[in-house]
Amino acid sequence: MSTATTHDxxxxxxxxxxxxxxxxxxxxxxxxxxxxxxxxIMLLIGGAMAMVIRAExxxxxxxxxxxxxxxxxxxxxGLIMVFGAIMPGMVGLxxxxxxxxxxxxxxxxxxxxxxSFWILPFAGTMLLSTLFMEGGGPAFGWTFYAPLSTTFAPxxxxxxxxxxxxxxxxxxxxxxxxIATVLNMRAPGMTLMKMPLFVWTWFITAFLLIAVMPVLAxxxxxxxTDRNFGTSFFSAAGGGDPVLFQHVFWFFGHPxxxxxxxxxxxxxxxxxxxxxxxxxxxxxxxxxxxxxxAFLSFIVYAHHMFTTGMPVAGELYxxxxxxMIAVPTAxxxxxxxxxMWKGSMTxxxxxxxxxxxxxxxxxxxxxxxxxxxxxxxxxxxxxxxxVAHFHYVLVxxxxxxxxxxxxxxxxxxxxxxxxxxxxxxHFWWSVISVNVLFFPQHFIGLxxxxxxxxxxxxxxxDWNMVSSLGGFAFGLAQVFxxxxxxxxxxxxKAATSxxxxxxxxxxxxVPSPAPYHTFETAPEVR
Amino acid sequence: MSxxxxxxxxxxxxxxxxxxxxxxxxxxxxxxxYLHGSTSLIMIAGAAIIIVMLFGWFGTVINESLAGKYNNxxxxxFRMGMAWFIFSExxxxxxxxxxxxxxxxxxxxxLGGASNNVMTNELLWPTFEAIWPTNGPAxxxxxxxxxxxxxxxxxxxxxxxxxxxxxxxxxxxxxxxDRTQLILGLMATVALGFLFLGxxxxxxxxxxxxxxxxxxxxxxxxxxxxxTGFHGLHVTLGATMLFVILIxxxxxxxxxxxxxxxxxxxxxWHFVDVVWLGLFVFVYWLV
Numbered sequence: 001m002s003t004a005t006t007h008d009x010x011x012x013x014x015x016x017x018x019x020x021x022x023x024x025x026x027x028x029x030x031x032x033x034x035x036x037x038x039x040x041i042m043l044l045i046g047g048a049m050a051m052v053i054r055a056e057x058x059x060x061x062x063x064x065x066x067x068x069x070x071x072x073x074x075x076x077x078g079l080i081m082v083f084g085a086i087m088p089g090m091v092g093l094x095x096x097x098x099x100x101x102x103x104x105x106x107x108x109x110x111x112x113x114x115x116s117f118w119i120l121p122f123a124g125t126m127l128l129s130t131l132f133m134e135g136g137g138p139a140f141g142w143t144f145y146a147p148l149s150t151t152f153a154p155x156x157x158x159x160x161x162x163x164x165x166x167x168x169x170x171x172x173x174x175x176x177x178x179i180a181t182v183l184n185m186r187a188p189g190m191t192l193m194k195m196p197l198f199v200w201t202w203f204i205t206a207f208l209l210i211a212v213m214p215v216l217a218x219x220x221x222x223x224x225t226d227r228n229f230g231t232s233f234f235s236a237a238g239g240g241d242p243v244l245f246q247h248v249f250w251f252f253g254h255p256x257x258x259x260x261x262x263x264x265x266x267x268x269x270x271x272x273x274x275x276x277x278x279x280x281x282x283x284x285x286x287x288x289x290x291x292x293x294a295f296l297s298f299i300v301y302a303h304h305m306f307t308t309g310m311p312v313a314g315e316l317y318x319x320x321x322x323x324m325i326a327v328p329t330a331x332x333x334x335x336x337x338x339x340m341w342k343g344s345m346t347x348x349x350x351x352x353x354x355x356x357x358x359x360x361x362x363x364x365x366x367x368x369x370x371x372x373x374x375x376x377x378x379x380x381x382x383x384x385x386x387v388a389h390f391h392y393v394l395v396x397x398x399x400x401x402x403x404x405x406x407x408x409x410x411x412x413x414x415x416x417x418x419x420x421x422x423x424x425x426h427f428w429w430s431v432i433s434v435n436v437l438f439f440p441q442h443f444i445g446l447x448x449x450x451x452x453x454x455x456x457x458x459x460x461x462d463w464n465m466v467s468s469l470g471g472f473a474f475g476l477a478q479v480f481x482x483x484x485x486x487x488x489x490x491x492x493k494a495a496t497s498x499x500x501x502x503x504x505x506x507x508x509x510v511p512s513p514a515p516y517h518t519f520e521t522a523p524e525v526r
Numbered sequence: 527m528s529x530x531x532x533x534x535x536x537x538x539x540x541x542x543x544x545x546x547x548x549x550x551x552x553x554x555x556x557x558x559x560y561l562h563g564s565t566s567l568i569m570i571a572g573a574a575i576i577i578v579m580l581f582g583w584f585g586t587v588i589n590e591s592l593a594g595k596y597n598n599x600x601x602x603x604f605r606m607g608m609a610w611f612i613f614s615e616x617x618x619x620x621x622x623x624x625x626x627x628x629x630x631x632x633x634x635x636x637l638g639g640a641s642n643n644v645m646t647n648e649l650l651w652p653t654f655e656a657i658w659p660t661n662g663p664a665x666x667x668x669x670x671x672x673x674x675x676x677x678x679x680x681x682x683x684x685x686x687x688x689x690x691x692x693x694x695x696x697x698x699x700x701x702x703x704d705r706t707q708l709i710l711g712l713m714a715t716v717a718l719g720f721l722f723l724g725x726x727x728x729x730x731x732x733x734x735x736x737x738x739x740x741x742x743x744x745x746x747x748x749x750x751x752x753x754t755g756f757h758g759l760h761v762t763l764g765a766t767m768l769f770v771i772l773i774x775x776x777x778x779x780x781x782x783x784x785x786x787x788x789x790x791x792x793x794x795w796h797f798v799d800v801v802w803l804g805l806f807v808f809v810y811w812l813v
Contacts, residue, residue, distance in 0.1 A: 024543075184599060214621065218618055239662030
């Protein structure tokens with residue numbers, strides 16, 4: 001392992017400044033910051049689209065937008081949140097934290113790290129540009145099922161396809177970097193089973209990404225050739241099958257949902273021990289549970305297709321395999337709870353987000369179990385119930401963990417403590433409004449309201465209005481969050497190195513804010 | 527701080543990634559525009575920028591390598607990067623092999639009435655018989671001849687397998703510092719690679735002009751051309767990289783111990799080779 005680090009032209013002198021610093025940077029902290037800002041901007045853009053959706057659904061009937069634009073909004077909202085907000089946000093956390101947590105001077109392949117990021121703004125531009133094209137943007141849902149996305153899709157779909165190619169390329173390079181960093185850059189003594197759980201979860205996530213992003217690239221490539229070059233992948237007339245699309249897509253799509261949530265598990269596993277002032281309960285079982293979830297994610301994907309039609313043996317297999325995921329996930333929830341048990345707990349802002357995560361993610365997990373049961377899923381499929389389910393795991397799951405991570409690590413990044421008062425206002429505002437937003441969607445879903453529909457039957461009117469009000473409040477809360485972020489960057493109480501009384505780990509041994517270069521001489525880990 | 531030995535090399539800020547991003551954006555945006563009737567100039571500009579980027583970026587890496595800036599730890603990072611990149615390529619091909627198997631195992635038999643799909647066949651495609659190869663119940667693309675396995679494809683298999691041997695022989699030459707063996711081995715490998723491509727091009731031409739076998743010939747034409755086509759693209763890339771390694775070898779680059787670039791390209795070449803074996807068995811042979 002390295003004991004010293006060399007630099008070509010030492011960065012701090014003669015390095016580009018201003019905008020060029022950010023464009024050409026090879027520093028993991030700079031790149032992490034870029035990722036996080038990109039993710040936040042995308043969160044606001046995707047959130048604005050969600051506001052359009054909730055405004056249209058505020059009342060039955062068509063009043064705000066026309067149906068095609070409504071469908072464009074649901075599609076783009078999903079794509080931007082998944083590929084623009086959650087995934088890059090998690091990669092931003094990885095870039096900032098992994099080298100700090102394993103005692104590495106930087107990521108293993110710093111130039112490629114820059115490229116992984118700088119593809120994203122171009123891909124995002126390409127994706128958003130489809131909104132302004134003739135025929136409108138993609139309107140077939142974020143899952144872009146054929147033949148809606150092939151035979152019946154607008155011309156802008158080809159731009160969407162290439163945007164997905166670029167996003168996948170970026171993710172694959174980012175993941176390769178994380179694997180090489182974790183395997184090759186750890187400080188002496190930092191054995192695999194001593195690594196912080198956030199590093200472990202990202203390490204496993206990186207394998208998932210490398211395995212499935214190329215399959216997504218394959219799926220969109222098949223779409224491209226079916227649309228433009230006369231191939232028959234998704235056309236029964238030529239011997240293909242539209243259902244083939246769903247198989248290829250969900251082979252990517254199911255691991256994808258764990259790609260978005262495993263790093264969140266890692267964040268929560270860092271925050272809870274700090275504020276419970278106890279070591280994480282069941283560290284090794286957490287590692288094994290994460291690996292089991294990752295493995296299972298590859299062999300359960302067709303539970304997204306119970307109503308598509310498949311042999312009964314297939315339905316049964318995918319049902320049982322799906323329900324099995326509850327076991328390792330429950331191990332995690334149990335371990336978080338057991339970590340808090342008899343801990344001397346305090347409730348600083350990051351801890352509030354983490355506890356909310358444990359509660360609310362578990363609700364999303366339970367509704368997932370309900371839909372994993374094939375005969376019951378026939379009722380829930382494509383209703384607002386599934387919308388409520390995946391927003392509980394993605395918003396109160398992945399997004400809450402990322403916001404918690406911000407409150408937890410921001411003092412280390414900026415050198416300023418985040419205002420506890422503002423943080424708590426942000427927390428309570430968000431946690432109440434998000435439940436007003438999504439909890440009623442369970443009811444209207446069970447009552448039969450379909451998803452991706454701009455108009456609905458009168459019986460769903462009340463809860464839709466409640467949901468929309470919650471949505472507007474939640475959206476506004478994230479604008480307030482922007483204010484908190486900027487305020488903290490500009491000033492605040494100076495943070496100590498350790499920041500939190502109960503914090504352990506290498507990142508808390510360097511000063512706050514973390515210097516531009518850290519661990520140039522590898523620390524000794526006992 | 528700037529000690530030059532024993533440390534992990536961290537590169538200075540670089541403008542090549544942003545150039546690459548811009549090139550990639552223009553190439554793909556231009557391609558999509560071109561598909562919808564726009565000029566092809568944007569696409570060509572994007573491709574040109576990417577080529578400039580590749581020369582610039584790899585040039586930088588080669589200079590750093592020659593300057594001895596990469597220690598063993600950096601070398602390990604590179605190895606992991608290349609290995610996992612190849613794995614991602616394997617998964618890309620897996621998607622297309624998956625489509626082939628799905629068509630052969632499920633969609634075609636189902637259209638012919640297998641499993642519980644009797645009525646699909648009776649009502650929609652009563653005359654369709656499920657056999658492979660097929661261009662589907664609507665006979666998309668019309669009458670065609672399927673591609674046999676024992677002409678050019680078998681010769682191409684021998685060519686690629688031999689090229690795997692020659693590249694290993696070249697590697698042995700490099701390791702015992704026998705430059706002649708290294709260069710001859712690489713020349714043979716590059717020649718075999720391009721010979722493969724030439725024969726493949728001839729086969730495609732034959733398919734299009736004599737056999738009415740096209741990309742649009744139903745599921746058979748689709749899987750045949752997409753799988754062999756993407757493989758051909760990878761052979762082109764691999765042979766080009768081997769050619770670069772050949773030039774570098776002639777310039778005296780690489781040492782007996784330190785020659786990661788050579789090994790990375792050799793791995794890639796073996797990967798392309800293995801994919802071909804899968805193609806030969808499942809696309810050409812077992813029909």
